[in-house]
Amino acid sequence: MKHKLANWWELQDNGKILCTLCPRYCTIGKGQKGFCYIRENIDNKLYSIGYGRPTGFAIDPIEKKPLSHFLPGTNVLSFGTAGCNLGCKFCQNWTMSKSKLDDINSIYATPENVIELAKKYKTPSVAFTYNDPTIFGEYVIDISKIAREENIKSVMVTAGYIDKEARKDVYKYMDAANVDLKAFSETFYHKLTFSHLNDILETLLWIKNETNVWLEITTLLIPGENDSEDEIKNMCGWISTNLGENVPLHFTAFHPDFKMKDKPRTPSSTLDNARNIAISEGINYCYVGNVHNLEGQTTYCPNCKEPIIIRDWHSVLDKKMKNSSCKNCGEKIAGVF
Numbered sequence: 301m302k303h304k305l306a307n308w309w310e311l312q313d314n315g316k317i318l319c320t321l322c323p324r325y326c327t328i329g330k331g332q333k334g335f336c337y338i339r340e341n342i343d344n345k346l347y348s349i350g351y352g353r354p355t356g357f358a359i360d361p362i363e364k365k366p367l368s369h370f371l372p373g374t375n376v377l378s379f380g381t382a383g384c385n386l387g388c389k390f391c392q393n394w395t396m397s398k399s400k401l402d403d404i405n406s407i408y409a410t411p412e413n414v415i416e417l418a419k420k421y422k423t424p425s426v427a428f429t430y431n432d433p434t435i436f437g438e439y440v441i442d443i444s445k446i447a448r449e450e451n452i453k454s455v456m457v458t459a460g461y462i463d464k465e466a467r468k469d470v471y472k473y474m475d476a477a478n479v480d481l482k483a484f485s486e487t488f489y490h491k492l493t494f495s496h497l498n499d500i501l502e503t504l505l506w507i508k509n510e511t512n513v514w515l516e517i518t519t520l521l522i523p524g525e526n527d528s529e530d531e532i533k534n535m536c537g538w539i540s541t542n543l544g545e546n547v548p549l550h551f552t553a554f555h556p557d558f559k560m561k562d563k564p565r566t567p568s569s570t571l572d573n574a575r576n577i578a579i580s581e582g583i584n585y586c587y588v589g590n591v592h593n594l595e596g597q598t599t600y601c602p603n604c605k606e607p608i609i610i611r612d613w614h615s616v617l618d619k620k621m622k623n624s625s626c627k628n629c630g631e632k633i634a635g636v637f
Contacts, residue, residue, distance in 0.1 A: 536578045548586070
């Protein structure tokens with residue numbers, strides 16, 4: 301498969317290319333790649349060298365993305381490429397996100413191949429995940445378009461760091477997204493991810509208010525970095541006020557990795573406390589992840605408080621719903637069921 305001519309770029313007067321896919325706006329000289337490693341200036345044209353080059357496929361429970369209100373209990377075909385447009389020092393998947401394409405044993409798969417695979421394994425959805433799918437936006441568009449035609453859903457698992465114009469294209473055929481809201485401070489974003497908080501908040505507002513994409517949010521809580529009660533309270537208050545009480549929020553446990561091996565694992569008590577804060581701030585659906593916590597992984601009816609989707613880790617043990625409503629009291633539950 302030849303490299304794919306990229307979208308979202310402009311040739312500058314100095315011969316360099318300005319990539320306009322994400323707010324990093326890399327200027328890329330001839331023969332060079334952008335920050336993400338997989339967008340390259342070849343003879344004064346920008347190519348997506350990650351197009352059609354996934355690093356492998358997996359069949360995952362949709363709960364692992366994590367999505368708790370989107371086709372619960374079903375499987376999803378998951379894949380990503382090399383590279384990333386963020387520089388998170390705490391990356392939990394750095395062997396892929398910080399790899400150049402040559403370093404990874406990538407395989408070739410056309411968009412048609414990907415959908416054939418989903419059909420073969422009877423997964424009702426495909427997930428662009430592992431690294432940030434923003435950087436292979438052209439591939440995302442082509443796959444999700446075919447998926448829509450074949451009645452297969454598409455899921456973005458992303459940090460939400462994308463240009464305002466480009467996101468209209470990338471999310472055109474998207475059905476759901478889990479966006480990492482990595483912290484609620486610009487200092488954290490600037491120092492630990494090399495990106496900016498406000499760009500992420502704008503993406504969240506845009507997805508919620510201007511698209512039909514089902515939205516869930518994940519925050520990885522890192523001891524001493526983004527786990528203070530004040531920050532969690534401010535973040536939950538912002539979500540509740542700006543995105544509404546029905547956007548599910550996932551707090552997940554950090555484990556020492558990449559450039560932050562000096563940090564301890566997140567205590568379960570921190571996750572429980574964060575979940576309690578979210579509920580007190582009016583968020584109806586809050587979950588904890590990367591730990592064993594039956595209560596924190598179960599969906600409760602916001603009206604009668606009965607457990608309606610009972611989970612253990614990523615497994616759905618029981619579902620007490622009628623269509624998309626609580627079986628007990630008839631309350632409509634937000635999501636895609």
